[in-house]
Amino acid sequence: MKNLKKQDPQVYKAVLGEIKRQQEGMELIASENYVSEAVLEALGTVFTNKYSEGYPGRRYYGGQEYTDVVETLAIERTKKLFGAEHVNVQPLSGAPANMIAYSAVLKPGDKVLGMDLSHGGHLTHGHPVTLSAKVYNFVRYKTDASGKIDYKQLEEMAIKEKPQMILAGFSAYTRQLDYKKFQQIAKKVGAITMIDIAHIAGLIAGQAVPNPVPYFDIVTTTTHKTLRGPRGGMILCKKKYAEAIDKAAFPGFQGGPHMNNVAAKAVALGEALKPSFKTYAKQVIKNAKVLEVELMKYGFKIMFGGTDNHMVLVDVFGSKGVSGKEAEKALDKIGITVNKNMIPDDPRKPMDPSGVRIGVPAITTRGMKEKEVKMIANWINAAIESHDNDKVLKEIHRAVIGLCKKFPIYKNLR
Ligand SMILES: Cc1ncc(COP(=O)(O)O)c(C=O)c1O
Missing domain, CATH: 3.90.1150.10 (Aspartate Aminotransferase, domain 1)
Structure with missing residues (x-):
């Protein structure tokens, strides 16, 4: 960081402090990880200068021969890792990924069954303080006394509430979800299925826990937790929803994607495809x-x-x-x-x-x-x-x- 050191000692000193804090501290926050130096290098590239609204091969600005390369790499690596039919790597983070996914397939006022925050769900799954809860009508399910999701109760709730979407996924829940049950219940009531795998994406990629991608219409994730990539989000979906998801991301919700970040996602996804990542996840x-x-x-x-x-x-x-x-x-x-x-x-x-x-x-x-x-x-x-x-x-x-x-x-x- 010789340029930063010379030009801006205040920021440089803060960066050095953060490096030392991360080196000497025991990081046990469940949503944090250490990216590789290769991922850090990709984040610090000139891709940060580039506007690339649109998608590979169909952009609104010229000069996209290299942005197309990194975005396509990130998409193809994600497809391979998770067996996804369609992938959008542009969401800036997990919360916007969820908002994009909701807006792609729901109308304002539509009903979503999501997991209660205190039972392990996430704020963006319908907590009253969020924008999503102001736009959509969230009804929350909980875990039972044994700590498991009571799928019979979830089914009764779905039949009573008739939601347009059933949402799975969590920030603090620690048990394996029964993906098939979510799929069956949603089919019974004609709801779209969505799962937010932000926390466990790396465990799925490393084949240490079962993969929900075959069972859900839409899958959202962050890239910076167990997946060990840069801060960011992604949406995986069935072909049927591909166009709606892409349009909801851009121009629906975001402007230009952060291409340095997409490049770093591609690097992290490349790492996740290596056998050593399976060892890590296990x-x-x-x-x-x-x-x-x-x-x-x-x-x-x-x-x-x-x-x-x-x-x-x-x-x-x-x-x-x-x-x-x-x-x-x-x-x-x-x-x-x-x-x-x-x-x-x-x-x-x-x-x-x-x-x-x-x-x-x-x-x-x-x-x-x-x-x-x-x-x-x-x-x-x-x-x-x-x-x-x-x-x-x-x-x-x-x-x-x-x-x-x-x-x-x-x-x-x-
Ligand atoms: C399940 C889940 N979804 C979404 C998010 C939001 O991600 P971000 O903080 O990148 O917006 C988180 C973050 O903790 C999460 O745990």
């Missing part, structure tokens, strides 16, 4: 399972009865009498980053809920395995139990930094 699942088992041994209550993916949702207040906010703060002090999170039907407020969400995609990218996860679970327990003892927290912090240094990232960045 290790993510193994690490999450060890985290679940270890935290349970320490007396933590794991929501939804356990995990089948890359994260666990822990009821820290119910288990240890420490709120999600206090737990997040204590873990911050030992250099472990997590996020406070609502648990199903949380009796506490969203800004200080009962739970924390803990995910392992980023530490798995660093090469950490079962042995390290056991150490991390031990530190998490110790920090939460000693959340008001700064001396103990400081000691654990030193140990956390020590382990991070054994699994270095971004050694060549400066």
Whole structure:
């Protein structure tokens, strides 16, 4: 970064600080990951200068011989990874991808069955504070006492509500969804099926969890979580919806795509096609399972009865009498980053809920395995139990930094 260093020391210093923070911190936020240096390089290319409204071979501006190359690569790699009939790689992120997908196939006022936020759904799946909830009529389904989606109840709800769309997918739910059941229920009531795989896209690409693409009309995702790409979104769909999706993305919702970002998506998708990505995805699942088992041994209550993916949702207040906010703060002090999170039907407020969400995609990218996860679970327990003892927290912090240094990232960045 020699030019940045010379020209803008303030920004340069902040970048250096962030590199150090990422190197020395234990990143356990379930939606974060470390991209490769090749992805970082693609993000920093001259593609950022280019306007390329439209799609490969049919653009509104000239000079598209190279943008067409990277966008086509990203599309074809996604098709190959997920077996998708049609792919749009232009959504700027996950939230716009969802808005584009809704607007492609719904009219304002249409009804959508989506998963409740406190039961693991996402804000953009119909939370009242969002634009989507102002435009469409969301009705929310929940998990039952065992932590599973009650498909019988979902079917009864679908028959009663007659939604135009049934939406699956989540941000904090940890169990495997029954894709076929969603498909069958939607068919019964004539609804379109959509799934948001933002959290598990990398696990699907790495064949560590089942692929929903054959079962759903529309699939939205982010590219920056388990898929380990740049920040961004994508929409995969059946051929039948291809034209509607493309038109809804541009000109319907967005202007020019961010081509540096599309180039970086292509690079990340290329990485996901390699055999080593399968090993990564399988290790993510193994690490999450060890985290679940270890935290349970320490007396933590794991929501939804356990995990089948890359994260666990822990009821820290119910288990240890420490709120999600206090737990997040204590873990911050030992250099472990997590996020406070609502648990199903949380009796506490969203800004200080009962739970924390803990995910392992980023530490798995660093090469950490079962042995390290056991150490991390031990530190998490110790920090939460000693959340008001700064001396103990400081000691654990030193140990956390020590382990991070054994699994270095971004050694060549400066
Ligand atoms: C399931 C799901 N969908 C959509 C989004 C929104 O993605 P973005 O933050 O890229 O807009 C998220 C982000 O956390 C998510 O978890």
